[in-house]
Each structure stands twice: as C-alpha cells, then as structure tokens.
Amino acid sequence: MKFGVSYFGNRMPWYVQKDLEMLKKVGFEIIVHTYSENDFKFYEKTMKKIAQMSKEMGFETWADPWGWGGIFGGEAFSGFLQNNMSEAQIGNDGRQKGSVCLRSERFKEYMKQWIDSVKEARFDAIFWDEPHFHIPTPVTDFPEKWTCRCERCRSSFKERYGYEMPVEYNDDISDFRNDSAIEFFKQMTEYAKQKGLKNIVCFLPFETDLFGIRDFESIAKLSSVDDIGTDPYWFAFGLPMNPFVENASKTIKKLSQEYNKTNHMWLQGFKVPHDREQELIEGFKTMKDHQIEKVFFWGVYACEHISSISPDNPKRTWEIILKIVESSR
Numbered sequence: 001m002k003f004g005v006s007y008f009g010n011r012m013p014w015y016v017q018k019d020l021e022m023l024k025k026v027g028f029e030i031i032v033h034t035y036s037e038n039d040f041k042f043y044e045k046t047m048k049k050i051a052q053m054s055k056e057m058g059f060e061t062w063a064d065p066w067g068w069g070g071i072f073g074g075e076a077f078s079g080f081l082q083n084n085m086s087e088a089q090i091g092n093d094g095r096q097k098g099s100v101c102l103r104s105e106r107f108k109e110y111m112k113q114w115i116d117s118v119k120e121a122r123f124d125a126i127f128w129d130e131p132h133f134h135i136p137t138p139v140t141d142f143p144e145k146w147t148c149r150c151e152r153c154r155s156s157f158k159e160r161y162g163y164e165m166p167v168e169y170n171d172d173i174s175d176f177r178n179d180s181a182i183e184f185f186k187q188m189t190e191y192a193k194q195k196g197l198k199n200i201v202c203f204l205p206f207e208t209d210l211f212g213i214r215d216f217e218s219i220a221k222l223s224s225v226d227d228i229g230t231d232p233y234w235f236a237f238g239l240p241m242n243p244f245v246e247n248a249s250k251t252i253k254k255l256s257q258e259y260n261k262t263n264h265m266w267l268q269g270f271k272v273p274h275d276r277e278q279e280l281i282e283g284f285k286t287m288k289d290h291q292i293e294k295v296f297f298w299g300v301y302a303c304e305h306i307s308s309i310s311p312d313n314p315k316r317t318w319e320i321i322l323k324i325v326e327s328s329r
C-alpha cells in the first residue's frame with residue numbers, strides 16, 4: 001500500500017520544500033501537484049522547480065489539470081474559457097455555460113501545450129481529475145437541462161445519427177456525450193503516453209449520465225490509461241460511508257484487474273464535519289480490505305488553508321490522516 005496526498009495553495013518553493021520534507025518523513029510516497037490554468041499561465045517555471053524538487057526528494061509526481069476548462073475537478077477558474085467564449089458548452093436552452101466543449105479543437109491544442117510543459121517539468125504522470133460535462137444547478141434539472149448543443153456538437157451529432165440534435169435529451173444524446181468524453185481522453189492520454197507520461201484517471205464516484213461518463217469501463221479500457229481510481233467523498237455527497245466506499249472500491253478493483261491497470265482511491269480530508277474525523281480510519285480500512293493499491297488524501301494539511309472546503313476541525317482531521325499513514329508504514 002502506498003500513500004499520496006494533493007498539494008496546493010503555495011507557490012513559494014522554499015516553503016514547498018519544508019512541507020515536502022515533512023510529508024516524506026510521515027511516509028507519503030506520491031505527491032499530486034495541482035497545476036491549474038493559472039499556474040500554467042503565470043507560474044510555469046515555478047511549477048517546474050516544484051516538480052523537480054519533489055522528484056529529487058524521492059516522490060512519485062503527478063500533475064493535476066485542476067479545474068481546467070471547467071471540465072476537471074478543482075477550486076480553480078478557467079482563463080482559457082474567459083478568452084475563448086466560443087469554445088464553451090452550450091445548454092439546450094441555447095446559453096453558454098462555464099465549461100469548455102469536449103469537442104473544442106482549440107482547447108485540446110491548449111491542453112497539449114500543457115502536457116508538453118508537464119513533460120518538460122519531469123512529472124511522472126498526469127492525474128486526470130474528475131472529468132465531467134457541465135453540471136446544472138440544481139442537479140435535479142438534469143436531464144431537462146443538458147449540454148452540449150454547440151455548433152460543433154450539433155454538426156457531428158447529425159453526421160453520426162442522421163438527424164438534427166434534438167433539444168430534448170434522448171438515448172442518442174447520452175451515447176454521444178459518453179463518446180465525446182472517450183474521444184477526448186483517447187486523444188489526450190495518447191498524446192501524453194507518447195511523451196512517456198503515465199495516465200491516471202480519477203472518476204467522479206458515480207457512473208451516471210449526469211456527469212457525461214456513463215461507464216468507467218469505456219475509459220478504463222483505453223490502452224493509453226495506466227491507472228484508474230475514484231473518490232467516494234461521503235461527507236460531500238451526504239451519504240453514509242458504506243456501502244458507498246465499499247461499492248466504489250469493488251468497481252475500481254474489478255475494472256483494474258479486468259484491464260490490467262493499477263488502481264487508487266481517495267479519502268475526503270476536506271469539509272469533514274465535527275466529530276466525524278474517525279470515519280476516515282473506517283474508510284481507509286474498507287479500501288485496504290478491497291486491496292486498493294494506493295490511497296490518497298485530499299489534501300495537504302486537511303485543506304485548512306482553503307477556507308471554502310476546510311474541515312470543521314482541520315487540525316484533528318490532519319492528525320487522523322497522519323495517524324493512518326504512520327501506522328501503516
């Protein structure tokens with residue numbers, strides 16, 4: 001069992017180094033550096049320093065396209081979308097949404113430039129974090145409200161199905177969205193693979209039309225994907241820990257065996273409610289029982305420094321996380 005943690009919120013290498021030394025001492029072996037569009041635009045050389053420093057300290061290093069295009073998870077905005085509004089997903093109400101279209105060639109080109117940069121910084125892998133279509137608010141509006149009905153999508157839908165893309169959601173749209181996600185990932189992961197980077201995919205923890213990736217399998221089986229995982233954050237979804245974690249672990253374990261991939265899972269170290277910190281230990285045990293190979297925590301210092309998702313008691317949450325890692329060494 002290996003442990004990893006995500007790192008963000010600080011771009012000063014001299015402080016990053018201190019944190020990394022502490023994490024190494026505790027027993028973490030993999031570090032996931034968030035690498036947002038903002039970082040790419042304004043901190044590229046700094047990111048290179050941080051990546052190399054992590055590598056030199058013996059960490060396996062993963063780069064996370066945090067919040068990229070609004071189609072990946074993360075507390076970060078998309079500058080690309082701000083400057084290229086024609087590349088946005090369009091709702092069936094005809095309005096632009098705050099997420100980029102997965103069929104946007106311009107966005108894919110931009111992503112490839114980032115992959116080049118990730119390679120140059122000598123990261124080991126790309127951590128494709130929670131890919132999803134635009135999610136309507138409230139979520140119950142789906143499938144009455146859905147994306148993407150932009151010109152690109154409408155024309156390729158018509159070519160494929162022989163009729164105009166309807167305004168009302170149907171099975172063909174569901175297939176089309178899933179296929180758009182597969183095509184996007186096939187192109188991006190193959191590009192990264194050619195450069196010698198590993199591809200790690202972390203799915204949102206439900207196989208559902210709502211997120212646009214109906215089944216993990218269609219992406220897990222891509223030959224360019226090396227590792228799969230998911231993040232059953234039970235506090236965030238307002239669910240009891242089990243059977244949520246149990247089912248997610250089973251699904252990932254089974255798929256990874258079937259397609260000969262390595263696997264990983266995430267535990268929620270953010271927004272942990274008062275007096276429920278101990279549940280992380282139980283969640284970890286469930287993952288361990290299902291022989292998950294790598295367990296990750298989101299994120300460093302239990303996210304104390306990111307107030308929008310900080311736990312009620314971040315110090316206690318971080319202590320529990322450290323206890324899990326230290327006692328498993």
Ligand SMILES: [Zn+2]
Pocket residue numbers: 088089090101102103148149150151152153154
């Ligand atoms: Zn589109």
